[in-house]
Amino acid sequence: MSVQTRSTQDPLWARILLIGGMFGFLCLFLFVPLASVFVEAFRRGLAVYAAAITEENARSAIVLTLTLAVICVPLNAVFGLAAAWAIAKFSFKGKSLLLALIDLPFAVSPVVSGLVYVLLFGANGVFGAWLQAHDIQIIFAVPGMALATIFVTFPFVARELIPLMQAQGNDQEYAALSLGASGWQTFLRVTLPNIKWALFYGIILCNARAMGEFGAVSVVSGHIRGETNTLPLHVEVLYNEYNSAAAFACASILSLLGLLTLGLKTFIEWRAGLRRRNP
Amino acid sequence: MSIVVQNLRRTFGTFQALRGINLEIADHQLVALLGPSGSGKTTLLRIIGGLDFPDPGQGKILINGEDVTEEPAADRKAGFVFQHYALFNHLSVFDNVAFGLEVRRRAVRPGKAAIRDRVLELLRLVQLEGLESRLPSELSGGQRQRVALARALAIEPKVLLLDEPFGALDAKVRKDLRRWLRSFHREIGVTTVFVTHDQQEALELADVVVVMNQGQVEQVGSPQQVYDQPATPFLYEFLGDVNKVRKPGRPDLFYVRPHEIRILFAGDAEAEFHAKIEHLFAAGPSARLTLRFQDSRDTLDADITRLQLEEMGLSEGDEVGLKLALSTHG
């Protein structure tokens, strides 16, 4: 129990001060900025808002963002599952190296992440000459952006699953196998149900990052309007043109995405928590 | 220092943990609060120690005659030893024991040398000298227990309160520590109250046993009194093994302890009942017989000495006569 008993309760004045401090801090750093996005978005009225988000470039930006998410999230989900499976159920040399590698995109600046793909596939890059010869465009086109997004978002699913699967151990799987289930059946009927909430959660975070990623795709995209601008990049373009109402309008869509992510996260924690209390 | 509890009530939500406790503990006594889980004994201990408080206006705690009911734990000078020791994991044994002295206000804080002397003396007292620089994680359960004790004693408490002091330890360690605590208490003389659900422990250790059940005090007395003259059926059953026997022709139940049954040869004239030995268990200091009555099909557990078992040459399947000292009514 972490709630304080009478003998370990902080004095009332301290509690009021700390709670007030927290409210103040969170308002200043979280809620005011969030509110400002919506206020600025609707400042010029509903008509301007609607125009901004249905304008042609905005629409292609939305489509591109969704496309990237559809490519990257399933790939990373499968990978994350495979990696977590390997790490949790087997012991092998280099396991800690693998774990560190998985955490790598978290520690690396998104700009650097984008840069490596430019180095690889750009005109002067390692494969540059070969790609040009075959007329394949990766950088400054969607494939490059997909690669950069995959890189940046791949830890999410794995990181959610690994500690959970490690804590759950192998007992249930062994039991299933000893009862005659095949490997695949065991995975589907035993492993997967046990991790489904964590998997869902990891996918949600992966998706939020994939749709919201800015730095890495910025380097790789070339900012070609209508073609290689995701929604966040489109927001940047609008903002730099001092078209702030439109910029905030598009930003408000992304904010809704963020809030939706938070809502789903809370829902999952509630459901997963409920299940933990009633095994 | 004496402890007096008056009309104490404590409710958690809708659950009445303590329903009006009245208790007097004399100075220097070693008192056991004994009872099953949920009886309120730990709640009572915590309230005595200042870690919890009675319902507003519902009772008083007096230590050495002073009303301390509203005093918080920090001012009460009641040494508390927790069930899982609650040692400060990041501090050495030395720093743990010195803690109560280090946090005193500057005006009353002893000097560094004085603190050092006191801590080392206490560690010697609990037989842990040489272990000052160890961390709690490097100690065994019994050792941690004694550090917790030394830590509580460092503040020269008016009373010493122990919450299930041996609950988390192995059986052998528990036995040794019980013996040790008994002589330790004689040596330091501080009024000590400990909580336990183990009746063996309470009866062996305490000067006075307070048996609690469902938030009330069922009986207070010496271990002998409480065991031999239990005031209620609950006490009889809780404090030792019990057989419930029906006398043929009478509908009521009688209680009898396994060692109060006299086993006689089947033909003995003094035998009041007759039974068959259904099961014999002799791998221990005494022999336990499970007996099935001939007339009523009830069973009974009887304890006899190994000596008697050999002298009578009993084995499973034999028929015997019983004489029961049915002194207690069910």
Next chain:
Amino acid sequence: MGFTLAYLGLIVLFPLLLVFVKASGLGWSGLLHAVSTPRVLAACRLTFGLSALACLVNCVFGLLIAWVLVRYRFPGRGFLDASVDLPFAMPTAVAGIALTGIYAPNGWIGSLLKPYGIKVAFAPPGILIALVFIGLPFVVRTLQPVLEDFEIAQEEAAASLGATRWQTFCRVVFPQLAPALVTGTTLAFARAVGEYGSVVFIAGNMPGKTEIVPLLIITKLEQYDYAGATALAALMLLISFALLLLINFLQRKTLVRPNT
């Protein structure tokens, strides 16, 4: 197994190593030269200095927020707990323009500060605010589980021995929270030094004054100074690796801690 390794190798390892290969093509002296121009040094000072400062702020307020969320009960607690993840869930560009909008001289808060001559947006304080924003969840979320699992009997023991609440916090609780606090702060630091989206709008990006390292890399790229960009990226990568090792080490240390 093999699939995992192949995927990782292809997507992660190979591209990253490439950076170093390319950078080393410059030779040691070339590398050193590229990263020690005044402009680069100024950017490094700014990035690392402000990140460190932001982490300190997050250290203090993160601890405060975690304490309040875990130990106190008040209406709206669950909502506030969920909202701590906002910087994590929000696209960085959105945070960037929102913060800029507010702290610009004509913004909600910026206009309040203008009469006092305090410039937030397009100046280092603005960068600081953005870095505090994105680092907050790391400290809070690292501390919360540790606080929740904390053995409250230790606090009761301290109280029974005569300690005040403040003494109990300083001598008993805080030392045992310190490892998690350091881990969370290091995570926030690693995130802050590499952050681009939230910072680039509010910074103003004046070379030597408010130009952060990630932006400098992009600028060099746009000017086709591949060598310079790569050198700087290699430096950032090295630091990221070092931080990653540090974080892993710290995390293992906090997990291994025995409690009873």
